[in-house]
Every structure is written in C-alpha cells, then in structure tokens.
Amino acid sequence: GQNIDQPTEMTATEGAIVQINCTYQTSGFNGLFWYQQHAGEAPTFLSYNVLDGLEEKGRFSSFLSRSKGYSYLLLKELQMKDSASYLCAVRDPGNAGNMLTFGGGTRLMVKP
C-alpha cells in the first residue's frame, strides 16, 4: 500500500519562499507528481519527479529523494494567487496505466 503525508496547512508572506514537504511510504515507486488546486477548481499539474534531484520550473521547483521517501515543492517570490492546496501524489508501479495515490494536500495561505 501507499502512505503519503503532507502538512495540513501553511502560511507564508507575499514575496517570500515556502517549502511544502511530502513523505511517502510505498510498496513501490514510479514517479511523484505535484498538483495545485484552487478552491472549487480542478487540480492542475505542477511538476513530476522520477529521479533524485531538483526540477525547476520558473518560480516552482520540486525535489525528490527516493532513498528517503521524501519530496518537497519550493515556491519562490510568493504571490497572492499562490494561495491554494498543493497535492503530492505517487504513481503506483504495480499496475500498467495510471493509478495515483494522493496525500491529503497542504493548504497554503499567502498573506500580504
């Protein structure tokens, strides 16, 4: 089975940097995704990591350590519009096709 943990809520200030952690304990691993979900909207894809290291995409970066079962999403130069839930999801390797197990999500509040 899969167990994925994220902090429930975080608060940060506009213009600052915030790191959202995700730890996972899984029977296997075949990639980790980060999604952003604004209230009342669909999740939108942010990043994908399958190898150890840092993936950078503009203001957003994601890091993975497979040996530690750990990932983080780094958001720089925070903007008010970054207030949203951030979902960490692990892809199950045991089956062909798509089966993602999601963490509970981290609700980020960005304050002026």
Add this chain to the structure above:
Amino acid sequence: KAGVTQTPRYLIKTRGQQVTLSCSPISGHRSVSWYQQTPGQGLQFLFEYFSETQRNKGNFPGRFSGRQFSNSRSEMNVSTLELGDSALYLCASSLAGGKGETQYFGPGTRLLVL
C-alpha cells in the same frame, strides 16, 4: 485544444437513487481515470479505463462502476446512493496512462446526496 469536460457540474440526489456522471477526455487521450474528493479522505482513486477496458480499480464498493466508449468518453455510475457519497468526482485523462504521463483533470462534478 479543449480540456477535460465533465457533466453535469452539480447534482443533488437522495439516498437510494443512482447517478451517472460523464467525462470527455482531451482529444487524443485514451486513458481516463476517476477520483473521489472529500474533505475527510482527500483525493481517492476510483478506477481507470483504457481502450474501453477497466485497467485499474481502487478500494470502492461495487456500487461504483464505470465504462468507456470507443471515442474514449467515460461514464461512472453510483447505485444506491448513500450520504457518504457526497463528494467532488474528478475525471482525469492522459494519452495512454504510461509511465511519467501527466494526468489532466476536469472541473469535476459536485454530488450532494440528501
């Protein structure tokens, strides 16, 4: 290219009824997955369809079922609705569900069971 579309967007049903939700994937995408999202349980995988066949199934009772048509459109059905089925039902599509492929989510159908 149009995104994933889901209909209806909102639905109110009573206990014991059944409901059918529809999902049209992004053009060219053949894998369609369904998820249930609730405040208490978060996002949970229901099932995935590819080429009209159910390829993966999550831990949900048999009241939850689905199907996929030859044009990759998918429907899910919930029979004998219970209060606990109130949730946001999200559909996601990807090209073929292969390794590393991103799933793109639709806006969801918000179901309220009274």
